[in-house]
Amino acid sequence: MxxxxxxxxxxxxxxxxxxxxxxxxxxxxxxxxxxxxxLTLKVLCNRQERVENILTEVNQKYESLVAMMAQISGVRNDxxxxxxxxxxxxxxxxxxxxxxxxxxxxxxxNQVRDEGRMNxxxxxxxxxxxxxxxxxxxxRKARKYFQLHQVxxxxxxGIAEMYLKGKADIWFHGFAASHSEAx
Numbered sequence: 101m102x103x104x105x106x107x108x109x110x111x112x113x114x115x116x117x118x119x120x121x122x123x124x125x126x127x128x129x130x131x132x133x134x135x136x137x138x139l140t141l142k143v144l145c146n147r148q149e150r151v152e153n154i155l156t157e158v159n160q161k162y163e164s165l166v167a168m169m170a171q172i173s174g175v176r177n178d179x180x181x182x183x184x185x186x187x188x189x190x191x192x193x194x195x196x197x198x199x200x201x202x203x204x205x206x207x208x209x210n211q212v213r214d215e216g217r218m219n220x221x222x223x224x225x226x227x228x229x230x231x232x233x234x235x236x237x238x239x240r241k242a243r244k245y246f247q248l249h250q251v252x253x254x255x256x257x258g259i260a261e262m263y264l265k266g267k268a269d270i271w272f273h274g275f276a277a278s279h280s281e282a283x
Contacts (some may be wrong), residue, residue: 222248231265 225248228241246256264272 225249227259227263229263229265230260230268232268232271 225245227245228238230238230242242260245251246259251259261272
């Protein structure tokens with residue numbers, strides 16, 4: 101009976117030793133993974149810190165740029181006011197619309213215009229022709245043209261009349277004739 105107990109005890113002891121060996125190997129593997137995760141976490145923290153530093157630097161540069169833009173704008177406004185006081189007012193309406201050049205009572209494409217932006221040239225934009233199709237689109241384009249070229253209200257109908265075609269032109273002249281007789 102002692103022999104049996106001794107064998108059982110030895111088997112049990114081997115099983116426990118094997119389980120301890122397995123647990124030890126698992127612990128080493130887990131330990132290795134934890135170290136790897138720690139290293140990865142440190143790398144990510146360093147990257148995040150660098151990104152935050154870069155963002156701080158970008159924000160500072162942006163604020164500096166905004167301040168410089170405000171300063172430039174203030175200088176430009178002061179310069180515009182001085183020029184306005186010292187110069188003779190210019191008539192932007194001109195003699196009337198000129199087909200082909202598309203001057204239409206405004207600054208020509210060769211003149212630099214100043215509307216609170218950096219000096220930019222207005223690209224050559226042709227006034228849209230209207231034949232009766234797509235009136236909303238034509239009105240939108242015509243309004244945009246008038247806005248970009250700062251056309252005086254008194255000139256708008258005359259300019260638009262020159263760009264009517266076909267049925268639209270016939271209708272307009274009939275409408276104008278009937279309303280001039282009524283007045």
